[in-house]
Amino acid sequence: MTTSDLVSALLESIGMTDPHGLSDNTARIEVHENRVVGIKLVPGLKVEAEEGDDGVAAVISVEAGKRLEKPVHICFGVLPEDGKQHIDLDIRIEENAYASFLAHCTFPNAVDVLHTMTAAIEVEPGAHYAYFERHVHGQHGGIVVAPEARVIVHENAEFTTEFELIKGRAGKIKFDYETICHDRSVVEMTARINGRADDTIEIHERARLIGEEARAALISHIALRDEARADIFNDIIALGDRARGHVDCKEIVLDRAVAKAIPMVEVRNPTAHITHEAAIGSVDSKQLQTLLSRGLTEDEATDLIIEGLLSKKARWTNE
Amino acid sequence: MNLLSIHNLSQSFDGKAILDDLSLDFREGHIHAVIGPNGAGKSTLANTIMGLHGYTNHGGDIIFDGASLQGVPVEERARRGITLAWQEPARFEGLSVLRFVGAGSKRKDPTHIKGILELLGMEGDRYLHRSVDRTLSGGERKRIELASILAMEPRLILMDEPDSGIDVEALEHIFTALRRLKEQGATVIMITHSRTVLEQADHAFLMCNGRLRDKGPVAQIGRYFIDRCLPCAHINEPVEEEAKA
Numbered sequence: 406m407t408t409s410d411l412v413s414a415l416l417e418s419i420g421m422t423d424p425h426g427l428s429d430n431t432a433r434i435e436v437h438e439n440r441v442v443g444i445k446l447v448p449g450l451k452v453e454a455e456e457g458d459d460g461v462a463a464v465i466s467v468e469a470g471k472r473l474e475k476p477v478h479i480c481f482g483v484l485p486e487d488g489k490q491h492i493d494l495d496i497r498i499e500e501n502a503y504a505s506f507l508a509h510c511t512f513p514n515a516v517d518v519l520h521t522m523t524a525a526i527e528v529e530p531g532a533h534y535a536y537f538e539r540h541v542h543g544q545h546g547g548i549v550v551a552p553e554a555r556v557i558v559h560e561n562a563e564f565t566t567e568f569e570l571i572k573g574r575a576g577k578i579k580f581d582y583e584t585i586c587h588d589r590s591v592v593e594m595t596a597r598i599n600g601r602a603d604d605t606i607e608i609h610e611r612a613r614l615i616g617e618e619a620r621a622a623l624i625s626h627i628a629l630r631d632e633a634r635a636d637i638f639n640d641i642i643a644l645g646d647r648a649r650g651h652v653d654c655k656e657i658v659l660d661r662a663v664a665k666a667i668p669m670v671e672v673r674n675p676t677a678h679i680t681h682e683a684a685i686g687s688v689d690s691k692q693l694q695t696l697l698s699r700g701l702t703e704d705e706a707t708d709l710i711i712e713g714l715l716s717k718k719a720r721w722t723n724e
Numbered sequence: 725m726n727l728l729s730i731h732n733l734s735q736s737f738d739g740k741a742i743l744d745d746l747s748l749d750f751r752e753g754h755i756h757a758v759i760g761p762n763g764a765g766k767s768t769l770a771n772t773i774m775g776l777h778g779y780t781n782h783g784g785d786i787i788f789d790g791a792s793l794q795g796v797p798v799e800e801r802a803r804r805g806i807t808l809a810w811q812e813p814a815r816f817e818g819l820s821v822l823r824f825v826g827a828g829s830k831r832k833d834p835t836h837i838k839g840i841l842e843l844l845g846m847e848g849d850r851y852l853h854r855s856v857d858r859t860l861s862g863g864e865r866k867r868i869e870l871a872s873i874l875a876m877e878p879r880l881i882l883m884d885e886p887d888s889g890i891d892v893e894a895l896e897h898i899f900t901a902l903r904r905l906k907e908q909g910a911t912v913i914m915i916t917h918s919r920t921v922l923e924q925a926d927h928a929f930l931m932c933n934g935r936l937r938d939k940g941p942v943a944q945i946g947r948y949f950i951d952r953c954l955p956c957a958h959i960n961e962p963v964e965e966e967a968k969a
């Protein structure tokens with residue numbers, strides 16, 4: 406395949422049939438296996454990518470004070486049934502810059518695919534960075550996804566991230582994000598995952614609120630069916646004056662699935678405050694009864710409740 | 725013609741009779757009001773007619789459109805045309821008003837759903853894509869509940885306190901909805917504590933302590949609001965002798 410065919414095939418697998426649907430002033434980066442197959446930059450966005458044996462290392466930065474009006478479209482994928490892809494990212498959103506990234510990770514035919522990512526992200530003072538990652542997997546569970554990110558969010562900066570895996574089999578997910586939150590920073594990390602068959606999901610989300618008035622919300626909404634299994638570890642530590650944290654863990658567990666949530670909240674400053682909300686189990690009876698009383702079958706009602714649970718949480722700029 | 729007939733219905737929880745040998749008839753195409761003090765068993769009656777989980781193990785029989793509802797599950801009752809607007813409707817995080825109202829709707833197109841919301845005095849564009857979650861006010865959620873009922877075009881609607889938490893202006897829209905249901909030929913059973921709402925009905929029933937205390941025209945039953953209560957035993961006290969009297 407030529408590189409432009411690969412770009413088309415990648416975009417088609419994520420339901421974007423017209424790659425030219427993205428207007429000329431939209432920044433994009435497409436990576437297939439270990440090759441950068443497409444790239445388009447806009448003023449203020451810098452990308453230096455290096456192709457390696459089993460992946461790509463990229464240094465991405467958004468220039469101080471620049472505001473990228475449109476989300477940067479990123480697509481990582483492996484189209485064949487097997488393969489390995491490691492993405493190494495070094496992301497810096499410079500002072501007072503504003504950027505959102507919309508990433509698609511696509512492995513539509515995976516039978517034996519390993520996708521790993523290590524990211525070091527720094528959101529400089531006053532900067533805003535939103536990262537949305539949507540996974541498109543096939544119907545075979547032969548995929549292992551292991552992203553790891555270390556994030557530093559400086560004073561008055563904002564970092565929002567949302568991980569979505571709703572279509573196709575989750576496979577094996579091991580997700581590990583840690584943020585260090587400085588004065589008056591705002592962090593929101595959301596994971597929305599649909600697991601079935603023998604999918605296994607492991608999520609570690611940590612926020613260390615070291616700055617005064619730092620705020621963080623860790624949100625995991627998971628639906629599990631069949632023999633799927635999820636282990637969710639959400640940790641918030643508050644050290645800063647008047648730091649605020651919230652953990653929201655909701656999991657719907659059906660069939661023989663197993664869910665485990667291990668929240669860890671630690672407050673080391675008497676002016677700080679952390680709340681924790683967890684609901685794990687079958688669908689809510691009142692919601693179910695309401696939908697049954699509108700004539701839906703139990704399966705239809707359950708699907709609709711799960712659709713709500715897994716719907717987008719953050720306010721994203723137009724895709 | 726009676727669309728719904730209740731024969732000797734009894735329901736008890738924790739050994740206490742909540743509905744006690746209740747027999748009532750509801751006429752097709754008419755609006756019926758059920759009134760009575762807190763704890764009289766009004767919601768229990770509605771939930772039992774709907775066949776909600778936990779309410780199916782009752783004595784007596786419920787006949788809808790000529791057939792007993794014994795052993796008929798909620799979703800099947802709904803498919804036969806029975807539905808319930810809850811006293812305290814459930815919240816659905818992440819589910820849009822459009823999806824929620826559309827779920828049981830005969831027609832799913834957004835313009836249709838929008839029209840129903842507007843009938844209830846809610847601007848379609850403002851609400852269609854909002855989530856049916858805790859961010860909706862109590863009155864907004866109640867009206868969305870009614871929208872979802874109207875969209876279903878049901879034959880029998882159980883409305884559990886459609887007016888609770890509703891301001892006077894929104895109440896007018898609820899009355900519009902009632903008229904719409906009546907035009908569609910639907911039969912309505914509404915539970916209320918409001919005299920204004922009662923006055924919208926064609927017939928009324930007064931319940932106390934799980935029993936039927938009185939039935940008849942609205943003007944007659946409406947005296948309850950003036951005299952406070954017809955002479956009857958109070959809640960949690962035996963009613964036997966009094967009922968025979």
Ligand SMILES: Nc1ncnc2c1ncn2[C@@H]1O[C@H](COP(=O)(O)OP(=O)(O)OP(=O)(O)O)[C@@H](O)[C@H]1O
Nearest residue numbers: 737738742760761762763764765766767768769778
């Ligand atoms: N599932 C239940 N388990 C135990 N007791 C119940 C249950 N449902 C209702 N009850 C009791 O039955 C009685 C009647 O309740 P119900 O909700 O039907 O009253 P109501 O007439 O609707 O009152 P209100 O006007 O306050 O809404 C109450 O004493 C209530 O506590």
Ligand SMILES: [Mg+2]
Nearest residue numbers: 766767811884
């Ligand atoms: Mg009640």
